Amino acid sequence: METNPQTEQQFKGRGLPNVNERYLQLELVPALKLNYNAVTKLFEAIWQRPVSNQEYRQLVRYTGLCIAILRAEYILFDFTKLGVPSAEVQKSTTEFLKQALQNITFKRSAQVLATNNSQLHVHNYITQDNTELLPDVQVFGSYTEAKTWLTETIAADCTSNDIQIPLHSSLKALRKIAAATPELAVAVKTPEPAKEIRCSTDFMEVTVNPQQSLICLRWTRKVQSRELRYGVLKACRALIEHEAKLGLVNNQRMGILTLQDQTWLAQKFAELLSRSKLQYLAVVSSPDVMQQLASETVNERIRRSYDSHVSEYFLSETEALDWLTISSSQN
Secondary structure, X not given: OOOOHHXXXXXXXOOOOOHHHHHHHHHHOOOEEEEEEOOOOEEEEEEOOOOOHHHHHHHHHHHHHHHHHHOOOEEEEEOOOOOOOOHHHHHHHHHHHHHXXXXXXXXXXXXXXXXXXXXXXXXXXXXXXXXXXOOOEEEEOOHHHHHHHHHOOOOOOOOOOEEEEOOOOOHHHHHHHHOOOHHHHOOOOOOOOOOXXXXXXXXXXXXXXXXXXXXXXXXXXXXXXXXXXXXXXXXXXXXXXXOOOEXXXXXXXXXXXXXXXXXXXXXXXXXXXXXXXXXXXXXXXOOOHHHHHHHHHHHHHHHHXXXXXXXXXXXXXXXXXHHHHHHHXXX
């Protein structure tokens, strides 16, 4: 049976959309759109597509960082295009919210949710244990309604002076945006760089920043058990000796620890932390899922024995340092 070339061409033009092309187009859309108005102190976070668990965690942390640095007083979240986060993400978001609300103060927050009940159930689950810390939060079905309610008490113009915040901006860039508001310029003044004390080998590096009360342990390659013990003990001794309140561990190059090393690390680290003044610990992991699982397992064991510090996980050292800086500045 012969096919009419003209008909064949018509069907090609009407063909089903290429699934790969559709997903590619979706990935090209930024996951999150952030706007800030320095005059009204209105911050908007608008999700534009569904995201992976890992991407969601990163962007939620970044959003919290932006709100804290900019000292936003009115916050609008639009979740309508996000979808429904997994149970694991909901749990981690609840824990993050508890920590973030201790460092963030705002007057009003509007949440725009999809018309189905799924997102509302997620919202209720995440906020149920934090109602006392949430000043005035309302849920809406449309962006327009949410913004109208949010800005009804603001006398200034809410449309002009909007600044679109790039995703994954550095702390320095966010401070520049914050400094656009005169009264914030002094509060976000960047201190002079502090001198660092260094101790390094071919497999690890420990740095001490006395001015920032920060200890950093960076693994520079995969390590053996004896090397792991040496590096951890060096870092913890520096932590105790300098009474540092901030800690950063960069595990990106260290590889995956054996179960025996994980057990030793959890026990020894918890023991030494109990003698320190550590308040915030940032852990930088590689994208390797197995390493992330190992890190979370160790952290969970440490928290069972010693839970006097707040720990967070990141995929870049820049984000980790930004989080440590803003966390310490809120104390």
